[in-house]
Amino acid sequence: MSRSFSLQCFSLSIILASGITACGDSPGAPEQPTPKVPVPAAVAPTTPLSLTGVVADSVTVAVRVTDAGNQGVANAVVRFEVIEGAGTAKSPQVTTDSHGDAQAAWILSTVPGSNRLRASVLQLTPVEFVATTQPGAAATLSVQAQPGGAKIGSVLESLPVIELRDRFGNAATAPAVTVTVSIASGGGALTGTTTVSSRDGVARFEDIQISGPVGPRTLRFEAPALGSINSSPFTVMPAARSAIDRPDDLPGPQIHFVYAVPSDAPDRSFDTALGLAYSVMSFQSWLALKTGYRLRVDTYRGAADVTFLKLDKTDQQIAAAGPFVRDTIERFMRVTGQLAADKIYAVYYDGTSTYACGGASWPPLLIGQLAAMYMRGLPQSASPCSSAVFVNASTEFPRYWEFAMLHDLLHTLGIVSREAPHHVASRPAHVGEPRDLMYAGDAPWQLGTVTTVDVDEDDYFGQSVAPGLANLAGSPYVERVSPAFNVFSELTPLSAEAVRKLAHDAVTLPVHPDFGVLIRNR
Numbered sequence: 001m002s003r004s005f006s007l008q009c010f011s012l013s014i015i016l017a018s019g020i021t022a023c024g025d026s027p028g029a030p031e032q033p034t035p036k037v038p039v040p041a042a043v044a045p046t047t048p049l050s051l052t053g054v055v056a057d058s059v060t061v062a063v064r065v066t067d068a069g070n071q072g073v074a075n076a077v078v079r080f081e082v083i084e085g086a087g088t089a090k091s092p093q094v095t096t097d098s099h100g101d102a103q104a105a106w107i108l109s110t111v112p113g114s115n116r117l118r119a120s121v122l123q124l125t126p127v128e129f130v131a132t133t134q135p136g137a138a139a140t141l142s143v144q145a146q147p148g149g150a151k152i153g154s155v156l157e158s159l160p161v162i163e164l165r166d167r168f169g170n171a172a173t174a175p176a177v178t179v180t181v182s183i184a185s186g187g188g189a190l191t192g193t194t195t196v197s198s199r200d201g202v203a204r205f206e207d208i209q210i211s212g213p214v215g216p217r218t219l220r221f222e223a224p225a226l227g228s229i230n231s232s233p234f235t236v237m238p239a240a241r242s243a244i245d246r247p248d249d250l251p252g253p254q255i256h257f258v259y260a261v262p263s264d265a266p267d268r269s270f271d272t273a274l275g276l277a278y279s280v281m282s283f284q285s286w287l288a289l290k291t292g293y294r295l296r297v298d299t300y301r302g303a304a305d306v307t308f309l310k311l312d313k314t315d316q317q318i319a320a321a322g323p324f325v326r327d328t329i330e331r332f333m334r335v336t337g338q339l340a341a342d343k344i345y346a347v348y349y350d351g352t353s354t355y356a357c358g359g360a361s362w363p364p365l366l367i368g369q370l371a372a373m374y375m376r377g378l379p380q381s382a383s384p385c386s387s388a389v390f391v392n393a394s395t396e397f398p399r400y401w402e403f404a405m406l407h408d409l410l411h412t413l414g415i416v417s418r419e420a421p422h423h424v425a426s427r428p429a430h431v432g433e434p435r436d437l438m439y440a441g442d443a444p445w446q447l448g449t450v451t452t453v454d455v456d457e458d459d460y461f462g463q464s465v466a467p468g469l470a471n472l473a474g475s476p477y478v479e480r481v482s483p484a485f486n487v488f489s490e491l492t493p494l495s496a497e498a499v500r501k502l503a504h505d506a507v508t509l510p511v512h513p514d515f516g517v518l519i520r521n522r
């Protein structure tokens, strides 16, 4: 008994480490002393105070609670509390074991940087663990800089930058990956370095260009094992202004576009804006849908090549040519060496005319290789031609300018031959069916969804066109549309208001002067 008592006394004295004799030989001591509760005196770490790791790591931290005699205190409650970083302590309170030890799992924040966790027991000086984390391994791609400032024939002004992200969205620097860019929507092609390696977690595309068509585009960025991400939509604009016909994408006969301005007229930059380019795409799509053919358009890197032409005469001087404004423009282009023998020219003339909103040659009776729209024409007893507007999108159903240019371009191919069965002698170059693209007559021209190309298929396009007649399908200026090339399967219908406007324009805006008058006065 005595032995066991002294042993118990010994162990208690260790636990309490008080220096006070808690048991002994004092005469009043009871045989069974009152157990004294050990008093925690200090908390110390038993795992490193400073850690490094990766975001969202789970680490174990541990402390030992000791008494004044530096002996572990069992059953002491240790509070584990995150005091910096959005991590969590899995067990906020842990009771020490028989050695005075307590440990807790600490889930570090998903945000890289500093994390701190405090382990405390009552009012004792707490222990603070610090964990510094790095981002995790690259898991996804993110577009840090969106592509933009796209222009046919130029490197993007805003080049895309792709950042690697870990699974929590933090910028990740490793591992280095190869990122490839491609066109996600809008068609065309990319040139330049389309596959790059990431450096310090960032992949930069420094020389990419986009070829036509103009219009909305999105790009896709892909890396092995990291999936893909698309850019925000942006718009590919026409090429920068050019006063010369740029290198042709295709050889052979083709239709070249020109934006022409009188010497004294305001320059509205139609050559570098989207409207003209969309207009061409719209009437091309309409023609393809109606006939399976499209015009062989002079393109530069996939988009219509539009030349800027400053004329040498004033608007008034040119308008003084009366019904021969087109001829005046063509003559200027000829004498300045700007007409290639195998090209037809589609000119958007930003000037006036007192006769019409356009003009065209009609070989062999009206010799020439040029059709022109007079964008600010002021034909007598008609609306100003400037009241008509281009389509707003390449996929929009044609409006007045689209039908008018197509009509006049077909004239430059000699359509409609005088010998065609439905040619109207009193309206040279036309048929008398109001739904026909090549109509002229007293009844209103029916422009809209009912409009078609050669109603009876026997005058200038179709199965029954007699040999010797001007025939759209046989022209070197058209090509069959391959299914793969016809990117627009359907044109977006016009609004009801636009349909009414088109019907109005079809009646009030003459697409060219009376060819009978031109023939008599030439």
Ligand SMILES: [Zn+2]
Binding pocket: 407, 408, 411, 429, 430, 438, 439, 440, 511, 512
């Ligand atoms: Zn006509």
